[in-house]
Structures are given as C-alpha cells and as structure tokens.
Amino acid sequence: MINTQIAVIGGGPAGLRAAVAAAQLGAQVLLLDESDHLGGQLIKQTHKFFGSQQQFAGSRGIAIAKKLEAAARSQENIAILQEATVLGIYEDGVLLAEHKGRVIKVRAQRIIVAVGACERMLAFPNNDLPGVYGAGAVQTLMNVHGVRPGRRVLMVGAGNIGLIVTYQLLQAGVEVAAIVEAAPTIGGYLVHAAKVRRAGVPIYTSHTIKEAHGEEAVEGATIWQLDANRQPVAGTERHFAVDVICLAVGLSPLSDLLWQAGCQMKYVPELGGTVAVRDAHLCTSNPRIYVAGDVAGVEEASSAMVEGQLAGLSAALSLGLGGKEAQEQLAEAKAQLSALRAGPVGEKIRAGLAWVEKGVTADA
C-alpha cells in the first residue's frame, strides 16, 4: 500500500498542473499515468496553441508538454508512476492500479481525476476495414512514431481536431483529398480552416461519408450531401480514391472511473457526454474526489491546465494546506477560466457548466 495526501490520475496538461499546484502548497502528491510519457494529448500536437501567455499560447503542444513535465519533475514532493493504469476507486479512498503486470494499492486523502477523453466512432458500411483510423491514432502514428498512416486521406469532421490533423498530415507529406462535415458550417476555428483551404484541401460542409470501399483494407470512400434535415440526398455521391479514412467526430469524457466511484453523474451534450456534477472548485459529490480537464468536459488544453491548477489548489486547501496566497491563486485561476470561456466559442461550455456546477460554494 502506498500512502499519499493527494493522488492525481492522468498526466496530461490537467493532471500535471494539478500535481504542481498542490505540491507547491506542500502536499505530498502521487501522479499516475497509464502511458510511458507525460503530457497526455499534448505530445502529439505539433501546432502552436491558442490562449494567452499564462497558458503558453504561441508555443507548440509538444513544447508545452515538456515544460509541464519539467515543472512536475522538479517538485520533490511529487512522486510519478508511469505505465500505471488506475482500475478502480473505493469508498475508503483506496485506489487500485495495474503497474507493469502487478496490482498496486494507493491510499489517498484526496483524488484528482484527470484522465481526459476518448474518441467517438461513426457508423457507416465497412467502417471496420483497416485504414479507418481515429484522428488520435493517426496523430500518434505520424507525430510520435514517425510513420505515415497512408498516402491519401479522407478526413471526416471539420472541428478543430479534423482541421488540425489535416494540417499535420500535410506536414507529414500525406495528401488530404477532402474534409467532410455533416453540419452546414465549419465547427473548428476559421483560421485553421483557412490554413488548410489555402493548401488546397476542399471542405464539404453538409456532407457525410456514405461508405468505405475495399476488400482487405480501405481503397476508397463515397460521400454524399445532407439536406436541411440532415437526410442524405441520393444522386449527390462523390467518390474519392483514398487509403485512409480518418475519423475526427468528437471526443467523450472518460467517465468510467467516476461512475465506478459512485460520483453523481450527468449527461451534458455541451460537455461531450457524461460528466461528474461538481462545485465551482471542481469537487464532485464525493468530497474526496476532484475532476479537471477533458474528463470534466471536453474543451481545450488551455482550460485543462487552468482547471488542473484550480483542482490542485482546492484539494490542497481542503486538507488545510496553503494560506491567503493560495486563496488568491484560486481566485486568479477562476478569473482565467472565465476569461477563456467568455467568447462565442465558450458559449457551449458555459451552457454545459450551468448544468453541472452544484454551486455548493456560491460565494467563492
């Protein structure tokens, strides 16, 4: 049994920031991540990030991951356990993890869940053929391991992920035949859309994939148009000879651990799926358990970092650590979050949060 004050599950931007914030207030922290790297999604992101200087805007995701990792490693009171998959959280604050073939137990006074999100699938004929890959898989293969996913790709989804992965494919020397998007407008940032457009990649809005073709692997794809009621229009089919179909149709919070732990959960489409109900300090219905990052609602690395900081600070404060300064940092983190979410792209998040924030600490 390992004893610690705060256990952080997940070493992405949210978890790393949470660990550092709590450790700086003097907490003994154990950070667990199931992969063999720290940084979560960031290690695949070759593009420069939005946000402000506090969230390292203008730096590439890979560089931000290195900075966050270095900050965590430089804190003596943070222990890091990699290749450790957390399997369950129990009533007495004990969590079980699989670590290199062995099961380990951790007893923690507070647990911060920052496990991120997983990709959604899309139903269409032959979607099981080799060559139909998730956008995250395409990124992992080409940006982490240096292997091209194929020669010519059809991208499904014009949200930020679809647009960014399209651009990353071009940078890796892979052709992108087209981007299809079921909605009538582009969901991602228009600056990302303009960037791939001027590189010659067409974007078909109000279109979806009809089917994939191929025997042993993807050899082509047919798309068709959708009418105002999102029904396909026969006769509008277009064929593309591609060897990869990349799905970028959204992420869902990885909520399993929170369900299992018995936290009060709520389905909130604006936040990407089922998330834990929590207060403004990211504390769930179980006072020992906090959430931060994409698992609390699919958003961005910038907000994931600030949420991590907020959860780390509030978990440490709840243990009696930190003083007036910590309260000020807490207020500052909240102000940063509201600023990030103030604009039109934050509208959805604001609507979603209205559903899940219990407002237990209404004054804070």
Next chain:
Amino acid sequence: MRITDHPILQFEKGPKVTFTFDGQQLEGYEGEPIAAALHAAGIRTLSHSHVKKRPRGFFCAIGACSSCLMTVDGVPNVRVCVEKLRAGMRVETQQGKGVLR
C-alpha cells in the same frame, strides 16, 4: 511509409532490429509499438473478426479498443499498438480467440 524529414519534428528512434511477421522477416526500431513497425512495412491487416472473418487494423493506437490483438512470441491477445518491439520478436496473426496458458 517512414517520415524522414518533418518541418517541426525530429524522431528519436532506438536501434534497428529485425523481427518476424507470420514467418516473414521485417525491420523496425526497438521500443516503437509493434503496430508502427508493421505499418511502416505496409502491413495494415492485423487480425480478423471472429465470426465473419473480416480484416481488422488498429483504430485507437493507445491500447483502448482491442482492434489490434495478435500473438507475440506465442502469447495471444497482445495489443500490438502499445506493445514495444524487441529484437527477434515473433509476431503472428492470431487464429481464433487465443488460449491462455
């Protein structure tokens, strides 16, 4: 399929090693996922579905979906998207559901 020049990234690879895929000798880099080495060699079909025997490749590449199970050094149901390549590994297309020994 390997990226040699990239405008942003540099890839740090382990030493080059050989392994076999269904008896065929292939090259890859030590420490990369087996699936990456296979993909770089142009092999995309990793398994077949149990009932209809339809070909399957990887999907998530992070060990979360079980689309990439193969037999490695005689052990069935290995997720080759996360299992690291070592010299001399014997990678085989799995027949059936595999037997635990």
Next chain:
Amino acid sequence: MLKSTGIPTVADLAEVLPTEERLAKGPVAIIECFQRIPCNPCATACRQDAIRPFADINDRPQIDWDQCNGCALCVANCPGLAIFVVDMTYSETEALLKLPYELLPLPQPGEVVTALNRAGEPVGKGRVIRVQNPPTFERTAIVHLAVPRELAQEVRNIMVEGETDGTR
C-alpha cells in the same frame, strides 16, 4: 461564405484591408482573423504597439496601420497563421509578401514557386527573395515572396516544386 467554405469573402476582407493610401506608404500587416476566439499572441508579439492589447482575450485583433512597420513578428507568432505582410512599395511591377510557411521543403532564395490563392488554386508565379527561420520563430518560417502587384491581395500561400513529390 467563410463559415462553410473556409475562404474569406470580399466583404470579410474589406474589413481587414488597409487603405490604398496606407498601402502606398510601405509594408503593413493584414490580419485575416475573422472570428472571436480565445487567443492573443499577435498583440503580445508586436513591439510597435500596433496591435492594441486585448481587453477580452476573445477580442478580434485591432491594428493601427500607422503604427505598423511590417516587421512580421506577429506573422511568426500567430498560431492561426492568419497574418500576412504586404509591401506595395517593393518595385514598380512587384509587391512583396511575407507569408508564414510550415511545410517542407522550404524554398530557397531565388527560387520561382507557384503562388496559390486562399482556395489553394494556382494564380501565378512568385519569386522567393528571402526565407527567415530563426529559432525564435519556433519553426514557423517566413517566406518573402515577390509577386505581380495585381496579385498582392490574392496570393496567400505557395507550392514549392518537389514539395508534394510522390504524394500528390
């Protein structure tokens, strides 16, 4: 329309193009950022205070063209690659563009490349004058491209021969 095609319309562009008078004075930044998004590195990068500090991080950038000297620092710092510098005083027949570029191969000074418009369509040829790629730009290179004057507000990208060899 921009929201469905990704290509800004003439009306969109009218909002962000400097006056003819200003263009005639020398290099100037054109910020093709049409949406309120949480982002501000352009403003923090500018040393001339030409891009006003953002009151709300979601603000669209507001540029004072008279303060801007066309240095292109903002071009290299914009994560959206949405800023371009246009210099109509370059020569009698040519304008000079400073374009952000993150693909391989990087063109060489003196090379003639295909000039692309905002839809990625070839619209002519451009001559590469200079390529800036210092470590501080963090691998967003800036390509100085001479194009016929009438193409100055059309050309926003380039295709370098060999760039897409084997794949396209």
